[in-house]
Amino acid sequence: MPRTIDQQIAEVENRVQRLKTKKRTKDTRRKIIVGATVIPAAFEDKNLARQLVTLLETSLTRAVDIQDAEPLLNDLRKFIGDNQV
Incomplete structure (x- = not known):
């Protein structure tokens, strides 16, 4: 039985x-x-x-x-001797 146009559209979608999911997975x-x-x-x-x-401080906006990056930033600041913790 031939597929309807709606079925074909659904398959393509x-x-x-x-x-798109595969692309996001690869990007992640x-x-x-x-x-x-x-790191x-x-x-x-x-x-x-x-x-x-510097990159993280200037790039992160959300x-x-x-908040999630702050522990890493603090550890990096300690490593470089920057007291902005």
Whole structure:
């Protein structure tokens, strides 16, 4: 039995949704990989730590993001000897 146009549209919309989910998953994984690489490196290199603190301080705008990043920022500030904790 042939599928109706509405069924075909629904199938295509489902496929698009699955692709969007796959894209978000890959993007999230990429962010995790970068964070897992950069954060430990920042605790080995004070210049990188300073750059990361500056980047986060200037880039984070949502209160929840700032709150979640604050412990990391405090640890980085301690590492570089910045008393803005």
